[in-house]
Amino acid sequence: MSFDAHRCPNGHVTYPGHTRCPECGEEQTETVDLAERTGTVVTWTTSQATPPGVREPNHLAIVEFSVEGESVRALGQLTTANGVEIGSEVEPVYEEELRDPEAGIREPDSQEWDGYRFEPV
Amino acid sequence: MDRVAIIGASMTAFGDRDAWVRELLAEAGDAALRDAGVDGDDLDHLYVSNMASGEFEGQTGVPNALAHDLGALGAYTQRVDQTSASGGAGIYAAWQSVASGASEMTLLVGGEKMTHKTTSEATDVIASLTHPVEYKHGATLPGFAGLAARKYLDEYDAPRESLGKVAVKNHRNGVDNPHAQFRKEVDLETVLNSPIIADPLRLYDFCPITDGSAALLFCPESVAEEYADDYVVVSGIGGATDTHVVHEREDPTTMQGVVESSEVAYEMADRGPEDVDLAELHDMFTILEFLQSEDLGFFEKGEGWQAVEDGVTDRDGDLPINTSGGLKSKGHPLGASGVAQAYELYVQLLGEAGDRQVEGSVGLACNVGGFDNCVTTTILEQP
Numbered sequence: 001m002s003f004d005a006h007r008c009p010n011g012h013v014t015y016p017g018h019t020r021c022p023e024c025g026e027e028q029t030e031t032v033d034l035a036e037r038t039g040t041v042v043t044w045t046t047s048q049a050t051p052p053g054v055r056e057p058n059h060l061a062i063v064e065f066s067v068e069g070e071s072v073r074a075l076g077q078l079t080t081a082n083g084v085e086i087g088s089e090v091e092p093v094y095e096e097e098l099r100d101p102e103a104g105i106r107e108p109d110s111q112e113w114d115g116y117r118f119e120p121v
Numbered sequence: 122m123d124r125v126a127i128i129g130a131s132m133t134a135f136g137d138r139d140a141w142v143r144e145l146l147a148e149a150g151d152a153a154l155r156d157a158g159v160d161g162d163d164l165d166h167l168y169v170s171n172m173a174s175g176e177f178e179g180q181t182g183v184p185n186a187l188a189h190d191l192g193a194l195g196a197y198t199q200r201v202d203q204t205s206a207s208g209g210a211g212i213y214a215a216w217q218s219v220a221s222g223a224s225e226m227t228l229l230v231g232g233e234k235m236t237h238k239t240t241s242e243a244t245d246v247i248a249s250l251t252h253p254v255e256y257k258h259g260a261t262l263p264g265f266a267g268l269a270a271r272k273y274l275d276e277y278d279a280p281r282e283s284l285g286k287v288a289v290k291n292h293r294n295g296v297d298n299p300h301a302q303f304r305k306e307v308d309l310e311t312v313l314n315s316p317i318i319a320d321p322l323r324l325y326d327f328c329p330i331t332d333g334s335a336a337l338l339f340c341p342e343s344v345a346e347e348y349a350d351d352y353v354v355v356s357g358i359g360g361a362t363d364t365h366v367v368h369e370r371e372d373p374t375t376m377q378g379v380v381e382s383s384e385v386a387y388e389m390a391d392r393g394p395e396d397v398d399l400a401e402l403h404d405m406f407t408i409l410e411f412l413q414s415e416d417l418g419f420f421e422k423g424e425g426w427q428a429v430e431d432g433v434t435d436r437d438g439d440l441p442i443n444t445s446g447g448l449k450s451k452g453h454p455l456g457a458s459g460v461a462q463a464y465e466l467y468v469q470l471l472g473e474a475g476d477r478q479v480e481g482s483v484g485l486a487c488n489v490g491g492f493d494n495c496v497t498t499t500i501l502e503q504p
């Protein structure tokens with residue numbers, strides 16, 4: 001398993017990937033694994049009113065990684081909100097099932113349900 | 122060039138309604154036709170703004186149903202789904218139909234039926250607009266609001282109380298709107314002590330779940346006086362999109378779709394933010410009123426909260442915002458909301474807003490889908 005960001009020939013990095021690079025329009029040709037990197041919390045929240053199949057409370061953060069000078073961000077669940085502030089350092093932790101695929105409105109087979117939570121370092 | 126006029130408008134009571142979407146749409150559509158004395162079979166085009174009638178109640182094909190119920194058989198019909206901005210996108214479609222010459226009489230009806238679902242289920246229907254990498258983490262629109270609000274308060278040293286004052290103001294305005302879901306004042310203490318929904322935002326920072334419908338009737342300005350003594354014109358309109366994936370935005374506190382759609386609308390109307398007398402903003406969450414009032418150019422970035430603190434956006438202030446009560450107190454039936462914003466401007470510009478009447482000849486409505494994912498800004502003026 002990996003936490004893949006996508007890179008175009010001009011060095012722009014995005015998570016998730018897109019058919020064309022949103023920055024320059026070229027095809028994204030490489031992946032960069034973020035799983036072993038440390039990121040910084042841009043902002044975070046604790047959601048107390050969550051949709052079917054989602055843990056409650058649900059701590060969420062937008063986290064910024066630096067890949068060779070290019071910034072790339074990802075939204076993800078936090079393992080805990082304890083001690084988390086804007087600017088906190090976090091690292092990705094793999095989770096097999098982030099929410100119950102059967103409980104929500106989206107067709108379970110239409111997407112993946114595993115991914116990475118963020119753990120304060 | 123012949124401008125596009127709005128010669129009739131209506132909105133139903135917003136709130137917890139027994140009626141289903143087909144009936145809500147017919148109620149508002151019928152009332153707008155009556156407002157201008159126009160028959161269903163006079164309609165060339167009929168647009169329905171609706172996000173999710175299939176998901177909410179298993180009813181699809183609503184424009185056809187409405188055409189039949191209004192006696193508008195033969196009219197060209199189309200459903201407009203732009204999530205929460207379906208209403209604004211419907212105004213764009215209706216404006217385009219008349220401006221292009223394709224239609225000489227266009228009815229737009231926006232509506233949604235939601236309250237039969239639990240809050241959790243309704244939140245999930247709306248969250249289904251998110252990218253799979255967001256959806257799998259349980260991201261919701263209220264969650265995005267919490268993320269943006271924390272960043273905003275931190276970045277611009279705004280007090281938490283200032284968000285609460287948006288709710289207090291819009292509830293106050295809603296008291297005088299007979300169509301509003303909530304017609305009850307709230308005090309700041311109640312807002313600040315209400316349960317946390319998406320930290321730092323609390324219950325009273327969020328709009329409710331609502332059933333309702335609203336409608337607008339459009340024709341060329343050159344023939345408007347044949348139907349109505351008083352009418353308003355669409356002097357500017359623009360639509361723009363922002364990223365689908367919300368975290369990919371450079372600045373979480375800037376709504377680029379609002380910036381770009383309003384630039385187009387201002388240019389078309391030959392107006393600037395300083396010309397706007399009153400505005401209806403998409404306050405699905407209190408923080409959105411700050412962000413839009415800045416990104417529309419009313420206030421400098423990071424100073425929208427100060428304007429609310431100073432009373433600038435109160436009904437008796439220099440720039441009244443959400444005289445209708447906003448989504449916050451009027452309610453937010455997704456597809457209806459953008460249409461109902463224009464309804465408020467229409468009655469204000471015609472001087473028919475009763476106890477909530479303000480002075481002004483230029484009104485602006487900003488309708489936001491997703492979390493700025495798609496936006497329509499409309500400027501309405503007295504002729």
Ligand SMILES: [Zn+2]
Pocket residue numbers: 008009010011012021022023024025026
């Ligand atoms: Zn690129």
